[in-house]
Amino acid sequence: MSKDISYTDLELKIFYLYKEAIMSLINKEVGEFSVQGFHKGDFVEVSKKDILGKWSxxxxxxxxxxxxxxxxxEDLQKNYKEFAEAGCEIYSVSTDTHFTHKAWHDHSERISKIEYPMLADPTHVLSRDFEVYIEENGLAERGSFIINPDGKIVSYEVNxxxxxxxxxxxxxxxRACQFVHEHGDQVxxxxxxxxxxxxxxxxxxVGQL
Incomplete structure (x- = not known):
């Protein structure tokens, strides 16, 4: 037997705000940032303007x-050529400093092969903006984000x-995101x-699949 349940306006507002919050990263525009990184043997600076106009x-x-x-x-590096051919740059990010990235690059055979920029986020600007920052230990969650040329998140996963x-x-x-971006009437x-x-x-x- 079903039972009718009524909700107050406040309860409904809280529900929809919560629903919006947990879905808010899709189509969210990346905030302004400027961070240090390590790339191909040099320290570099990467900012929001560097990601606009291309996929990342x-x-x-x-x-x-x-x-x-x-x-x-290392798995990313093995596929880096295919990402580059798709017009996409990869940015790995952790809350370590760019000095630590260099030390790791110099010490590890796996990491020494990396060709993409390794961004440093010790001030947590990026990890907070992408909502992967862990307050308890100062580290970042294991999150992957695909950003379109407009600087907006179109796909992500957090493990x-x-x-x-x-x-x-x-x-x-x-590649699927790029196809949908180019062909808006297809999925x-x-x-x-x-x-x-x-x-x-x-x-x-409708109803045919």
């Missing part, structure tokens, strides 16, 4: 000199600290790859 991936990880993180960054990510799946999602189904069939939402398609 911000790849947050907890810390240098750890365990899962170097395997993820538990012990769960590594897959660069090939990240690349697949990037990409599950496991879509370039060249595969897409869908064009319409009344005729």
């Amino acid at each position: 991936v911000f790849f947050f990880y907890p810390a240098d000199f750890t365990f899962v993180c170097p395997t993820e960054l 538990a600290g012990g769960v590594g990510r897959n660069a090939e799946e990240l690349l697949r999602k990037l 990409c189904p599950a496991k879509w790859q370039p060249g595969a069939e897409t869908l064009k939402p319409s009344l005729d398609l």
